[in-house]
Amino acid sequence: MKTYLFPAIRLTFVFLVLCSIIYTAIIWGVAKITPNNGEPAIINVQGKRMYSDVGQKFDADQYFWSRPSAVNYNAAAAGASNKGPYNTDYLKSIQANIDSFVIHHPDVAVKNIPIDMITASASGLDPDITVQAANIQVNRIAHVRNLQPGLLQSLIQQHIHHPFLGIFGPAYVNVLELNVALNDLSASYHAQ
Amino acid sequence: MQSYSELYGVIAMFIIAVLIAIPLGRYMGKVFLGEDTWLDVVLNPVDRFIYRLIGIDENVEMNWKQHIKVLLMINFIWFVLAMLVLTNMAHLPFNPDHNPSMPLDLAFNTAISFITNTNIQHYAGETAMSYLGQLVLMLFQFISAASGIAISIVVIKAMKEGINLPLGNFYFYFVRTCTRVLLPICIVLAIIFLYNGVPMTFQGKDTITTLQGDTVQVSKGPVAAFVAIKQLGTNGGGFFGPNSAHPLENPNYFTNMVETIAIYLLPIALIFTMGYMLNRKKLAWIVFGIMTLGFILLVVPTISMEVRGNTAIAKMGINNISGNMEGKEVRFGSMASAYWAIATTVTSNGSVNAMHDSFMPLSGMCAMLGMMINAFYGGVGVGFLNFYIFMILAVFISGLMVGRTPELLGKKIEAREMQIAMIVALLHPFLILTGTAIASYLYAHHPEQYAAWLSNPGYHGFSEMLYEFTSASANNGSEFAGLNANTAWWNIADGIVMLLARFIPIIGPVAIAASLSQKKYIPAGAGTLQIDTPTFGIMIIAVIIIIAALSFFPALTLGPVAEYFSF
Numbered sequence: 195m196k197t198y199l200f201p202a203i204r205l206t207f208v209f210l211v212l213c214s215i216i217y218t219a220i221i222w223g224v225a226k227i228t229p230n231n232g233e234p235a236i237i238n239v240q241g242k243r244m245y246s247d248v249g250q251k252f253d254a255d256q257y258f259w260s261r262p263s264a265v266n267y268n269a270a271a272a273g274a275s276n277k278g279p280y281n282t283d284y285l286k287s288i289q290a291n292i293d294s295f296v297i298h299h300p301d302v303a304v305k306n307i308p309i310d311m312i313t314a315s316a317s318g319l320d321p322d323i324t325v326q327a328a329n330i331q332v333n334r335i336a337h338v339r340n341l342q343p344g345l346l347q348s349l350i351q352q353h354i355h356h357p358f359l360g361i362f363g364p365a366y367v368n369v370l371e372l373n374v375a376l377n378d379l380s381a382s383y384h385a386q
Numbered sequence: 387m388q389s390y391s392e393l394y395g396v397i398a399m400f401i402i403a404v405l406i407a408i409p410l411g412r413y414m415g416k417v418f419l420g421e422d423t424w425l426d427v428v429l430n431p432v433d434r435f436i437y438r439l440i441g442i443d444e445n446v447e448m449n450w451k452q453h454i455k456v457l458l459m460i461n462f463i464w465f466v467l468a469m470l471v472l473t474n475m476a477h478l479p480f481n482p483d484h485n486p487s488m489p490l491d492l493a494f495n496t497a498i499s500f501i502t503n504t505n506i507q508h509y510a511g512e513t514a515m516s517y518l519g520q521l522v523l524m525l526f527q528f529i530s531a532a533s534g535i536a537i538s539i540v541v542i543k544a545m546k547e548g549i550n551l552p553l554g555n556f557y558f559y560f561v562r563t564c565t566r567v568l569l570p571i572c573i574v575l576a577i578i579f580l581y582n583g584v585p586m587t588f589q590g591k592d593t594i595t596t597l598q599g600d601t602v603q604v605s606k607g608p609v610a611a612f613v614a615i616k617q618l619g620t621n622g623g624g625f626f627g628p629n630s631a632h633p634l635e636n637p638n639y640f641t642n643m644v645e646t647i648a649i650y651l652l653p654i655a656l657i658f659t660m661g662y663m664l665n666r667k668k669l670a671w672i673v674f675g676i677m678t679l680g681f682i683l684l685v686v687p688t689i690s691m692e693v694r695g696n697t698a699i700a701k702m703g704i705n706n707i708s709g710n711m712e713g714k715e716v717r718f719g720s721m722a723s724a725y726w727a728i729a730t731t732v733t734s735n736g737s738v739n740a741m742h743d744s745f746m747p748l749s750g751m752c753a754m755l756g757m758m759i760n761a762f763y764g765g766v767g768v769g770f771l772n773f774y775i776f777m778i779l780a781v782f783i784s785g786l787m788v789g790r791t792p793e794l795l796g797k798k799i800e801a802r803e804m805q806i807a808m809i810v811a812l813l814h815p816f817l818i819l820t821g822t823a824i825a826s827y828l829y830a831h832h833p834e835q836y837a838a839w840l841s842n843p844g845y846h847g848f849s850e851m852l853y854e855f856t857s858a859s860a861n862n863g864s865e866f867a868g869l870n871a872n873t874a875w876w877n878i879a880d881g882i883v884m885l886l887a888r889f890i891p892i893i894g895p896v897a898i899a900a901s902l903s904q905k906k907y908i909p910a911g912a913g914t915l916q917i918d919t920p921t922f923g924i925m926i927i928a929v930i931i932i933i934a935a936l937s938f939f940p941a942l943t944l945g946p947v948a949e950y951f952s953f
Contacts, residue, residue: 198459201557204440206463206529209564212436213528213615214521217569221576221611225586234606234634235583242595247583247633248604250596257598261716270591270603271513272628274713276743276868278846279696280953284712288699304703309695312704313712316631316723316741322716324708355638355717362395363639364708364719373597 239374245269249321250370255298256338258323258331258376260369261310262291265318275314288312301333322366325354339380349375389693392721395643396689399725403647403654410651411658411670417566418539418559419663429565436561444558450900453540454893456556457533461501461889464526468497471522481516482590483605488514495877500526502888503534503621503765505736505863506854506880508872510627512605517588523623524612528572531619532563534767535656537892541774542660544899545795551903567652568619575614578644583637586610609634617648620765622736622863630726630739631715642718642739646726649735653763656770664795669918673773676923680762680930685728688749692724696746698953713741724749727864731756734765736863743842743850743866750866751946754853757860759934760814765861768888771895778807778898780922780929784915793914797902810894814859815937817883821855822848822941825879839876841868845952849945854880859887 225232234245244250251267252260260267264275277284291312292304299307308327328350336343353372357363416423437444448456471478472493476486488496492508499506500523511520536559543553580586585606592604609625613635616623630636630645654674661670695706709720718726723740730737731753742753756762761772782799785792792799826848829836840847850869857864858880865871871880908914916922 198455199463201440201442202456202459202463205460205557205560206467208436208439209529210467210522210525212564213569214525217572218521218524218608218611220573221580221614222586222588222608224577225580225610228580230580230583230585232580232586232610233589234585234604235637239597244594244597245592245604245634247637249633250598250602251600252598254598267596267600267602270605271510272605272626272632273510274628274631274741274744274867276741276841276866277712278842278849278868278949279710279712279744279746280698280949281842281846284842285698285702289702292702292704305705307704309699309704309706309708309711310716312699313714315711316713316715316739317626317628317633319628319633320715320717321633324716326707357391358395358639358643361391362398362643363722364392364716366716370597377597 246370247321249319252369252373255334257373258328258369261320261323262314263318264314267319269319272317272319274316274318299334302330321368321370323369325365325367328367341383349379392719395722396725399643399646403651407651407654408658411655412662414567414655414659415662417562425566433561433565442557444555446555447552448555450553450896453556454896457537464501465497468500469493471519472496475516475519478518480518485514485516491874491877492872495881498881498884500623501530502861502884503530504861504884505621505623506858507623508877511625512627517607520612524615527615527619527621528564528568531766532560532568534765535563536560538767538770541771541895541899542663544903545664547796547907549907571618572614575648576610579610579613579641582641584610584613585634606634616737617645620733620735624737630737636739639717642722646729649729650733650763652766653733653769672918672923676926677762681732684752684756685725688728688752689721689724691746691749692720710746713744727753728756730864731862732762734760734860734862738864741867742864743868747946747949750849751942754856757856757862758938759930760860771891774895775807775810776926776929780926784925790913796907797905803898803901806894806898810891811933813890817859817887818855819941821879821883822852825851838870845945845949852941852945855883858883861888
């Protein structure tokens with residue numbers, strides 16, 4: 195037994211040092227020289243620090259909305275709804291999401307409501323929406339902010355994250371980036 | 387067109403992985419044969435130093451029982467260490483968020499889960515783990531993967547031509563896997579993640595004010611180092627609750643591609659390692675072909691169902707242009723999420739970038755089938771062992787069909803080998819089906835006491851329990867997360883299943899291989915069944931379908947199939 199026990203204990207401690215301490219220290223050291231310094235990507239909005247990759251709740255009429263979230267965008271307890279696709283309670287909640295979307299967007303036909311605007315994301319912190327989901331909200335925001343829809347459409351165009359290398363994956367917009375730009379646009383437009 | 391770029395992404399993730407896996411597999415073959423490789427200058431002294439610290443001689447040949455004893459003993463020590471750390475995190479350093487220690491039943495489940503390379507998580511990292519606890523779990527992600535690879539190398543060595551073959555030294559394979567395969571690749575992966583916004587910090591939660599004026603706390607931590615080995619070692623234990631769906635664990639489509647490739651990179655490379663070590667390249671390509679065929683047969687229906695979207699929501703008048711987006715992230719899209727789901731279940735990785743519980747019924751079934759078969763690429767090392775069992779069965783059945791003594795690579799398969807192979811082959815359905823049966827019985831007979839288990843009623847609720855035991859027995863770790871599994875019953879039942887399902891399917895193939903390696907080598911003649919041919923490939927596929935699919939078909943009918951026809 196001893197032939198196996200002592201090497202096993204020593205092996206465990208050697209690798210505890212190698213994998214948990216040395217490897218961690220190497221990656222942590224490299225993190226210090228990366229642009230983000232080991233922190234999540236940060237954007238500063240009028241002196242306030244925000245994380246551009248972590249989705250925020252946007253449900254006010256003057257903003258582009260973010261997606262429904264099962265955890266109400268609680269970034270300290272992320273999570274999903276985990277509802278089955280044919281669960282009757284779940285389908286009722288989707289119908290409720292559709293109804294409330296229609297109330298805020300009377301100009302949008304039900305068939306044009308983007309699926310991402312009525313379903314909850316996997317993390318509950320999805321920072322993005324599809325380009326269609328942004329475009330469909332333009333009239334509402336234009337009305338509330340007293341801006342021309344054309345201005346908002348070009349704002350969306352400027353903020354599209356295109357597929358990786360132009361060919362891999364979906365295109366989307368980051369809702370926080372878009373709303374920060376929207377605030378700037380509003381301010382400069384109304385200042386004139 | 388958006389959907390084309392999603393398709394190109396998926397195709398690229400497969401092709402790039404294979405292009406890296408072929409030379410990587412050859413490199414690993416050299417590493418395990420002790421041949422010269424380019425990292426020797428640095429790593430030979432490091433390895434020697436490690437052997438000295440452990441106090442072993444890496445040149446001593448071990449027989450198969452010694453290999454198994456070392457494996458079991460180190461796992462026992464790891465279990466003790468894991469229990470000690472997990473139940474005392476609150477009193478230990480590196481706990482800026484003041485998260486609590488784990489209760490015993492959850493610690494039992496988590497400890498077994500991580501040492502068996504399963505990584506089922508009945509907790510969410512951001513609220514239940516200290517950073518110290520996370521770093522210790524990260525250690526297990528390295529060493530459980532390394533022990534799986536080391537043991538598969540023992541089986542490969544035993545498959546050579548000749549008699550009384552040496553099986554090498556377990557510590558030698560184990561140490562080399564860590565220093566020459568896992569650590570160098572993880573360093574590269576982690577640096578890629580760092581430059582894409584994955585955090586690596588020991589600061590605790592940050593409180594911010596959102597643009598709309600809400601106050602939120604944002605969890606972070608030493609994520610980049612953790613995610614690298616979680617993806618590479620077919621581990622899958624996430625840093626945060628939602629695993630790689632969390633934007634700080636997988637921030638963009640590029641990191642998603644890298645993480646997806648890392649899921650099956652080593653399992654594919656190990657096929658070519660076998661080809662190199664046995665000098666049987668054709669056999670490697672046949673095995674790769676069979677596994678890839680199985681993988682594609684699961685990927686295609688899953689992608690097409692997820693891209694088509696939820697038919698029940700379509701009936702409400704919604705145009706499902708982006709697919710089934712419940713439990714999915716916009717930056718990945720439905721196609722890359724469906725692809726990941728199959729990649730992670732066939733390989734026993736178990737990390738997720740979308741919530742499988744909200745997949746369409748038959749896509750959820752494909753994910754379960756991936757784990758039920760558990761040999762299309764499979765977990766690092768152990769996937770090959772599962773495939774080895776299917777090979778033995780296929781050789782035996784083919785032998786009976788043509789009326790010849792069955793032989794595998796020149797060695798006779800006899801009663802003893804077949805007995806072990808059948809025990810291993812039937813263990814997996816036994817654990818899954820009895821576990822699910824007991825859980826269903828309890829739920830059906832004590833509906834009030836266990837009402838909190840399931841968050842979806844009916845067929846889907848049954849699928850949640852079936853999925854949980856399938857994942858535990860496949861040492862996978864993904865979940866239908868609507869199951870509230872952090873209860874004493876699930877923690878203990880899952881723990882026992884994971885233990886049995888880890889070690890019996892390791893001991894069995896090693897015993898068979900060792901027994902065969904002692905036998906007389908019969909050179910191939912005109913009547914020999916050649917195993918490196920497409921014909922034999924079809925035989926293996928037939929055996930896999932008979933054993934795996936038929937054992938599970940009745941249970942799948944009660945869950946996902948019934949759900950599919952219910953709407």
